[in-house]
Amino acid sequence: MAKTLQSSAVAPSMTFSLPWRDYLEMTKPKVVALMLLTVVVGMCLAVPGAVPLDKLVFGLVGIGAMSGAAAAFNHVIDRRIDAIMARTHKRPLPEGKVTVGKAVVFACLLTGAGFIMLYALVNPLTAWLTAASLVGYAVIYTSYLKRATPQNIVIGGLAGAMPPLLGWTAVTNEWHGHAWLLVMIIFVWTPPHFWALAIHRRDDYAKVGVPMLPVTHGISFTKTAVFLYSLLLGVVCLLPVLVGMSGNLYLVGSSVLSGMFIYKAWQLKYQDNPKHAFGLFKFSIVHLMALFIVLLSDHYLPISV
Numbered sequence: 320m321a322k323t324l325q326s327s328a329v330a331p332s333m334t335f336s337l338p339w340r341d342y343l344e345m346t347k348p349k350v351v352a353l354m355l356l357t358v359v360v361g362m363c364l365a366v367p368g369a370v371p372l373d374k375l376v377f378g379l380v381g382i383g384a385m386s387g388a389a390a391a392f393n394h395v396i397d398r399r400i401d402a403i404m405a406r407t408h409k410r411p412l413p414e415g416k417v418t419v420g421k422a423v424v425f426a427c428l429l430t431g432a433g434f435i436m437l438y439a440l441v442n443p444l445t446a447w448l449t450a451a452s453l454v455g456y457a458v459i460y461t462s463y464l465k466r467a468t469p470q471n472i473v474i475g476g477l478a479g480a481m482p483p484l485l486g487w488t489a490v491t492n493e494w495h496g497h498a499w500l501l502v503m504i505i506f507v508w509t510p511p512h513f514w515a516l517a518i519h520r521r522d523d524y525a526k527v528g529v530p531m532l533p534v535t536h537g538i539s540f541t542k543t544a545v546f547l548y549s550l551l552l553g554v555v556c557l558l559p560v561l562v563g564m565s566g567n568l569y570l571v572g573s574s575v576l577s578g579m580f581i582y583k584a585w586q587l588k589y590q591d592n593p594k595h596a597f598g599l600f601k602f603s604i605v606h607l608m609a610l611f612i613v614l615l616s617d618h619y620l621p622i623s624v
């Protein structure tokens with residue numbers, strides 16, 4: 320009897336999922352974490368010396384909260400298609416672990432808290448730019464563009480590319496051409512990042528009628544687009560050197576990363592291996608992370624020749 324009680328007491332706890340995990344999942348924490356790395360780099364490159372601690376902390380928490388809120392709104396708006404797609408059907412809303420009402424309240428609270436923190440403790444410019452990015456992703460991309468055109472992620476990608484500029488304005492209270500260069504790098508990186516995954520998950524998107532490029536224009540066309548964007552990314556990644564913002568360490572590091580990206584995109588286009596698409600998607604994440612770490616290293620460890 321004691322044994323039965325014990326096992327029945329243990330079994331449910333093994334499958335029990337803590338609610339906070341569901342809320343955390345709705346904020347897309349790994350995506351937001353990488354965005355916050357680009358925020359930090361934007362902050363550090365904005366000033367020659369140390370970043371003021373209050374701007375660093377409140378800026379990161381505020382931008383992180385509003386990015387997580389944007390992701391939670393995306394979960395709410397997309398819950399019906401998420402329930403059908405193999406990649407997303409286990410998300411908290413389709414699984415019924417979180418109700419729509421609670422998810423909306425959660426997203427609104429995060430939005431409000433993030434905005435007030437940025438407005439009061441960082442600066443209004445950063446608060447409004449972050450709010451515009453949230454609207455760009457949650458409203459313009461998710462509610463409209465995603466179902467309207469295969470260029471959805473190209474246009475919507477601007478919202479996801481904004482974080483380095485948000486970091487920059489958090490520290491300086493002004494936008495600068497150099498910050499826009501960092502935005503441009505992420506903007507050009509986004510199509511090959513996403514289309515590589517969309518090639519891998521083409522049938523998911525076709526099933527729910529979302530007009531992603533591999534669905535509307537075919538896989539071969541999308542592979543060509545990915546390859547061409549990888550070349551463009553290689554050029555855009557050189558711009559920080561050409562405008563004198565970054566030095567030799569960045570030149571070497573970014574060139575190696577661009578070379579790897581272009582090679583993998585070339586493999587995807589010209590070698591018939593079904594693993595290449597998901598491989599390039601995963602590499603794109605490593606690439607962006609490494610690129611921003613190299614930008615940061617170059618800023619603090621300039622190497623002259």
Ligand code: HEM
Nearest residue numbers: 349350353354357406472475476479480505509513516604
């Ligand atoms: C409109 C722009 C973007 C689109 C459409 C997009 C699309 C996606 C999708 C669909 C996934 C999910 C893959 C999965 O569930 O396995 C993903 C993953 C990811 N994306 Fe993006 N992305 C965009 C922008 C960005 C940006 C700007 C960043 C960072 C700066 C980023 C970083 C990541 C990371 C780190 C992951 C992996 C998440 C994980 O493993 O849980 N993405 N992206």
Ligand SMILES: CC(C)=CCC/C(C)=C/CC/C(C)=C/COP(=O)(O)OP(=O)(O)O
Nearest residue numbers: 350385386389390393449452453456478479
């Ligand atoms: C304030 C600010 C900087 C906002 C940006 C917020 C943010 C988290 C952008 C992420 C971009 C992203 C993962 C898009 C995929 O959405 P999807 O709907 O195509 O992918 P899914 O099917 O995985 O949900």
